[in-house]
Amino acid sequence: ILSRVTNDVDTVSQNFNQSLMQIVTAITTIIGIIVMMIIISWQLTLVAIVILPISFILASLIIKRSQKYFFNQQVSLGKIDGHVEEMFSGHTIVKAFNGEQKSISTFRKINSELYENAWKSQFFSGLLHPLMNFVENSGFVIVSVLGGWLAIQGKMTIGSIQAFIQYMNQF
Secondary structure, three states, rough: OOHHHHHHHHHHHHHHHHHHHHHHHHHHHHHHHHHHHHHHOOHHHHHHHHHHHHHHHHHHHHHHHHHHHHHOOOOHHHHHHHHHHHHOOOHHHHHHHHOOHHHHHHHHHHHHHHHHHHHHHHHHHHHHHHHHHHHHHHHHHHHHHHHHHHHHOOOOOOHHHHHHHHHHOOO
């Protein structure tokens, strides 16, 4: 119990401290970027905003998939910490009743669960970045083609397209 509380409280504390500042900064930045994108071209802004739900849907699918493995990883970590603590503090009793093999077997089973959950959680969370890059690059292609078409018609300059792409990159 002590191990689970310590690990869980530490994880929540780290996430809260990092996330609060990032949320405030991100909201301010996004509002400023959207205003600048609309000023440059509302058509390109529309394309950039349509791509956003696609990113959210893909990210939520991956997060839902990996979240259960991250939870199970924390549970396994608590179990293994508890087991090691019990075996370490009760070492003489384990030796006296010849329980080393049972202890090792239990440790291997819990460690195997921990490995499995950690591997799967890292695998799914590792998919998130490449998938988001693919969606982002697809958006850049669409914006570039539409921007080129608008430039050919004389409604935009190449510099405006470049500025928009920079804002979209930050967006």
